[in-house]
Amino acid sequence: MRHLAVLSMHTSPLVQPGSGDSGGMTVYVREIVCSLARAGGQATVFTRRTDDRTPEVVEVEPGFRVVQVDSGHHDLPKERLPEVVDEFADRTSSHLVDDDFDGLLANYWLSGQAGHRLKHELDLPLITVFHTLARVKAETGDFEPQRRMDAEAEVIRCSDVILANSGEEVRQLVHHYGAVESRIEIVPPGVDHSLFSPGFQDDARDALGIGPGELLLFVGRIQPLKGVDVAIRTLVELDRPDARLAVVGGASGVDGPAEELRVRRLVAELGLTDRVLFVPPQPHGQLATWYRASDVVVMPSRSESFGLVALEAAACGVPVVAASVGGLRTLVRHGRTGYLVEGRRPADYAAHVSSLLDDFAGATEMAICAAEHAWSYTWATTAARLHRVCDDISLRTLVDCS
Ligand code: UDP
Numbered sequence: 001m002r003h004l005a006v007l008s009m010h011t012s013p014l015v016q017p018g019s020g021d022s023g024g025m026t027v028y029v030r031e032i033v034c035s036l037a038r039a040g041g042q043a044t045v046f047t048r049r050t051d052d053r054t055p056e057v058v059e060v061e062p063g064f065r066v067v068q069v070d071s072g073h074h075d076l077p078k079e080r081l082p083e084v085v086d087e088f089a090d091r092t093s094s095h096l097v098d099d100d101f102d103g104l105l106a107n108y109w110l111s112g113q114a115g116h117r118l119k120h121e122l123d124l125p126l127i128t129v130f131h132t133l134a135r136v137k138a139e140t141g142d143f144e145p146q147r148r149m150d151a152e153a154e155v156i157r158c159s160d161v162i163l164a165n166s167g168e169e170v171r172q173l174v175h176h177y178g179a180v181e182s183r184i185e186i187v188p189p190g191v192d193h194s195l196f197s198p199g200f201q202d203d204a205r206d207a208l209g210i211g212p213g214e215l216l217l218f219v220g221r222i223q224p225l226k227g228v229d230v231a232i233r234t235l236v237e238l239d240r241p242d243a244r245l246a247v248v249g250g251a252s253g254v255d256g257p258a259e260e261l262r263v264r265r266l267v268a269e270l271g272l273t274d275r276v277l278f279v280p281p282q283p284h285g286q287l288a289t290w291y292r293a294s295d296v297v298v299m300p301s302r303s304e305s306f307g308l309v310a311l312e313a314a315a316c317g318v319p320v321v322a323a324s325v326g327g328l329r330t331l332v333r334h335g336r337t338g339y340l341v342e343g344r345r346p347a348d349y350a351a352h353v354s355s356l357l358d359d360f361a362g363a364t365e366m367a368i369c370a371a372e373h374a375w376s377y378t379w380a381t382t383a384a385r386l387h388r389v390c391d392d393i394s395l396r397t398l399v400d401c402s
Contacts, residue, residue, distance in 0.1 A: 004043040004390065005101045005124075006033055007111035009088050010081055012047040014058060014066055018281025019250025021078050023221045024308045025107055025131045027284075028189055035190075035383035037063030044099070046092045048084070050074045067095055079254060081110055082147065089114040096122055103390055107131060109148055112155035119158070120402075125393045127386075128155055129163040129187075132305050135176035136326070140302040142225050153177050158401035160393050163187045163386070165306040166330040183399070185389050188330075189306055190379035191315045195288050198317030198371050204292035214243040214357050217294035217318075219287065219309045220301075221252030227300035227323070228263045230344055234298055236270055237350035240357070245272075245298075248279040248290055291316035295363070296356050298349060300341070304328050314338070315374035317367040321352045337370035 006029060013030035015022045033043045042063045049056075049068035058066040069091045072084035092114065105127045106115030112128050119126040134144035134152055156162060156177045162184045164170045170186060173179035205211070218231040228247055235245045251260040267276045282290060291297065297313040299322035306327035310320045314331070320338035322328040332338045339352035356363045 002042060003099065003101050004036065004041065005092075005096055005104050005118075006043050006045040007092065007104060007106045007115050007118075008045050008047045008108075009069075009071075009085070009111045009114060010048065010078060010108060012050070012066065012068070013045055013060075014047075014054060016281055016283060018219075018248070019221055019252055019256075021252065023252065024189075024306065027308055028129075028131070029107055031190065031192065031379040032382055032386060033064050034061070035379040036386065037061060039380070039383055039387065041383070041387060043105075044095075044101075046088075046095065048072070048081075048088055067092075069095075077254070082113075082151075085110055085113045086117075089117045093118055093121060096124075103127065103393065105129070105386075106155070106159075109134070109152045109155065112159075113151050116155050116158055119160075119398070123398070125160045125396070125398055126158065127161045127163060127389060127393065128159040130173075130305070132303070133169075133172060133176065136172050136305070137225070137303055140225075140325070142302060154401070158399055159183065160396065160399050161185055161389050163389070165189060166327045168326055168329055169305060172326075185385070187382055187385045187389065188377055189308060189311070190377045190382045191308070191311045191374055192284065192379060193315055193375070195284050196291065196312045196315035196374075197288070198367070199288075199292040201292060201295075204289045207289050208293055210246075210293055214240060215294045216243065216245045216353060217248065217290060217297045217313075218245065218299070219248045219290070219297065219313075220299075221249050221256070222247070222260045222263065223251070223253045223256045224259050225302045227302060227344065228259070229266055230300035230346055230349065231298045232263060232266055232270065232272065232276060233346035234300070234349040234353060235272060235275065237346045238353060238357075239350075240354075243357075244275045244277060246277045246279055246290065246294070248282055248287065250281050287312070288316055291318050294318055296321055296353050297338075298353065299323060299328065300344060300349060301325060301328070302344075307331055310338075311374055311377055314370035317371040319356055319363060319366045319370055321349055321356075333369070333373060337366060337373050 017026040071088035304326040324340035334340045
């Protein structure tokens with residue numbers, strides 16, 4: 001495949017991840033396109049314009065271009081984006097006919113809907129990657145509108161290939177949506193090892209101006225699903241007055257601002273103001289320093305399709321204590337690179353965190369194992385697998401849902 005059109009309607013690869021609508025998917029799109037381009041491929045990312053300042057077309061590097069498509073108000077909230085999917089698809093279509101594209105890679109259900117239309121209009125193969133699935137989120141109490149579930153089911157029926165992060169996601173696609181298994185390819189994301197690599201904790205702490213004492217780290221968008229409150233309560237259960245928790249990231253989604261307020265209040269109520277540090281979203285170079293500065297990363301998500309944060313922490317040689325959900329079950333090797341926790345009891349998280357803090361030799365061994373394990377994931381491999389999928393697809397008859 002020579003030129004791939006990557007649809008990323010609701011998040012631009014040019015934006016800083018860690019708050020708002022920008023998280024793992026933003027990183028995924030940026031890194032996968034970067035790696036495709038570096039391997040000699042060409043990809044153009046189509047994203048919805050959200051400001052006046054950025055030019056319509058940004059050449060990020062040879063083979064990697066971003067086109068900002070006007071569709072709806074710049075500050076349209078994510079919940080209203082379904083209203084402008086058609087406009088986004090129409091305007092993207094006018095770019096696609098002008099150039100020689102030979103496939104579509106749609107990210108998330110909104111771009112999936114746009115991609116589904118464009119596939120039929122332009123007779124192009126459609127590869128879809130969902131990042132999260134509404135019926136999976138609903139299992140743990142995070143409900144999405146019915147129209148999203150219906151749209152996902154429709155896009156799944158007509159995608160020529162669906163990319164899954166892990167075997168767990170394959171099972172979810174088949175179980176919840178009746179996806180045809182032979183059309184699913186497991187293509188795990190990667191991690192940038194040139195940034196996320198082990199380093200000296202003391203140096204990292206000096207760089208960040210953090211003093212001695214045990215440091216727990218939470219990284220991610222602040223929204224109920226991510227369980228920042230569980231991380232905070234874990235600190236209480238630890239019963240170590242010197243231990244601190246850094247929360248790196250910002251509010252995200254409709255519930256984000258209320259959730260941030262709630263966790264800040266919780267910190268005040270629990271008398272932890274001096275021990276919980278809120279840090280705004282950080283670029284990857286700086287984030288790596290936060291990982292290196294910490295003793296353990298806590299990831300108590302209710303659901304997680306992959307969990308890039310767990311992989312980045314591992315690549316920096318930091319054990320992760322994570323919820324036993326979704327992709328985290330693949331990423332974290334229980335007892336070897338970190339611990340998987342069933343349920344959401346802070347005491348269970350604290351027990352594992354304590355065992356790491358109490359056993360320096362054991363934690364060091366785990367850190368080494370985590371860093372080694374993380375080398376199974378590189379963006380170059382992800383891009384190579386995607387490349388193969390693109391080549392295969394160009395030889396197949398397209399799925400027809402009519
Ligand atoms: N992230 C970041 N800066 C921050 C917080 C998060 O760049 O301050 C990035 C983080 O490095 C990771 C992504 O946001 O690559 C979060 O991905 P993950 O899969 O863990 O969660 P998602 O956002 O997809 O729910």
